[in-house]
Amino acid sequence: MSKGTVLVLEDSRTQAQLISRLLANLGWSAILVFDHKSAFAQLRTSRVDLLLFDVYLETGNTLMHLPEIRQLAPGVPVAIMTAGGAGGAALNDTLNAARRAQADFVLPKPFGPETLVTILEETAKMRKAPVRPRHVLVVDDCRVVRMLTAQALAGEGYRISEAKSMEEAFERVDIAHVDIVITDIFMPGMGGIEGIQIIQSTWPDVSIVAMSAGVEQKVANTQVLSAAKHMGAHALLPKPFTASDVVVLVEAVLSERSSAA
Numbered sequence: 001m002s003k004g005t006v007l008v009l010e011d012s013r014t015q016a017q018l019i020s021r022l023l024a025n026l027g028w029s030a031i032l033v034f035d036h037k038s039a040f041a042q043l044r045t046s047r048v049d050l051l052l053f054d055v056y057l058e059t060g061n062t063l064m065h066l067p068e069i070r071q072l073a074p075g076v077p078v079a080i081m082t083a084g085g086a087g088g089a090a091l092n093d094t095l096n097a098a099r100r101a102q103a104d105f106v107l108p109k110p111f112g113p114e115t116l117v118t119i120l121e122e123t124a125k126m127r128k129a130p131v132r133p134r135h136v137l138v139v140d141d142c143r144v145v146r147m148l149t150a151q152a153l154a155g156e157g158y159r160i161s162e163a164k165s166m167e168e169a170f171e172r173v174d175i176a177h178v179d180i181v182i183t184d185i186f187m188p189g190m191g192g193i194e195g196i197q198i199i200q201s202t203w204p205d206v207s208i209v210a211m212s213a214g215v216e217q218k219v220a221n222t223q224v225l226s227a228a229k230h231m232g233a234h235a236l237l238p239k240p241f242t243a244s245d246v247v248v249l250v251e252a253v254l255s256e257r258s259s260a261a
Contacts, residue, residue, distance in 0.1 A: 002029040004049035004124065009039045010081075011057045015109075019052065022113055026120060035059045043072035050123045052107075055082040055094055063101045075132055077123050079105035080176075096202050102177040111173075118174050126159070133159040134254060139169050139183040139195065140211070145239070149182060152243035153250060166195035170202070178206055180250060182237070185212040200232050207253045211237040 006023055010016040011034050020030040031046060033039045036059045042048075051073060053062045062069075062080065069078065080098040082091065095106045104126075105119045126132065136158045138149045143164070150160045161178070163169035167189050169181075181199055185192035196208055210233035235253045237246065 003027045003120070004127070005029045005031060005047065006050045006052050007031045007033065007039065007042055007046070007048040009033050009036070009051070009053040009057070009062065011035065011054065011059075022116055026113060026116060028120060036062070036065055040068070040072060043069065048073065048076060049127050050120070051076055051078045053078065053080060055080055055098065063097055063103075066101050066103070077104040077126050079103065079107060079119055081107035081109055081111070083109040099176050099202050100204060104177050105173055106176045107173050115173055122159075122174050129157075129159075131157075133157055134179040135159045135161065135177060136250065137161045137163065137169060137175055137178045137181045137183075139163045139166060139181065139187070139192070141165060141184065141187045145184070145211075148243060149246050152246050155243075156247055156251075158250075166190040166192070166198070169195075170198070178203060180207040180209065180254060182209040182211060182246070182250070185210055196232050207235075208233045209235045209237050209249060209253060211239055211241070 003026075006028055008016055008019050008023075008030050010019060010032070013034065016032045016034065020032055023030045031042055031048065033042055035057060039053070051069065053069075055062050066078065080101075080103040082094045082098070091108055095108065098106045105122070107115060107119070136153050138146050138160065139162075140146050140149070141164050146162045146164070150162055154160050161172070161175045163172065163175070165187055166183070169175055181203075183192045183195055183199075190198075192210060192212075196210065199206060199208060235249055237249055
């Protein structure tokens with residue numbers, strides 16, 4: 001018995017067949033289409049659990065068609081795949097465009113079964129939920145903080161993604177469209193301040209909560225969080241905090257942003 005059905009839009013018939021075989025090996029069925037017109041026709045007549053669409057086709061850029069696609073398949077997760085043309089910066093630009101278009105997943109090509117497994121598992125969870133959950137990204141190099149935050153919000157019905165660094169958050173294929181990011185300020189690598197700026201350009205509509213305990217008491221927590229606010233954070237969460245603190249703050253931020261939209 002199939003675990004679900006994926007509508008695959010890929011104008012390379014060879015690649016489409018390869019993807020179909022990958023899905024079959026993982027227990028999923030595939031419907032293959034090779035242009036946007038055929039994809040729209042299938043969406044009007046078939047029930048599917050995931051849309052796995054290439055960006056660049058001879059019939060146009062799939063991202064331009066996303067509003068119509070979502071109307072035809074409300075609630076169905078969208079995974080956007082691309083080789084990004086020349087790769088490198090072009091690939092990143094395409095993937096970030098997919099994130100801004102609120103795709104649920106992004107896949108650089110080529111990809112293997114391990115990448116698909118991540119997306120298919122998340123898809124199964126999303127399709128079982130009675131209401132599409134809000135997606136929260138928690139970024140902190142401290143596992144305990146991530147666990148506390150994730151457990152508190154998952155208990156309230158949020159979909160949670162975790163990353164131990166900003167670099168990891170931007171590389172993960174299952175972190176595309178998010179509703180709110182909760183990020184520490186001081187982390188190895190890029191860190192929170194620079195990360196907040198990139199988040200704003202990658203996900204312009206996302207809410208951002210900055211959290212910090214200061215720097216070894218040499219910099220006051222209020223100073224650190226004030227700097228984060230100046231860089232674009234919508235709310236501040238001083239450490240240490242309780243599960244109740246984070247739930248109340250996230251609900252307040254999302255409610256305020258919804259009212260302002």
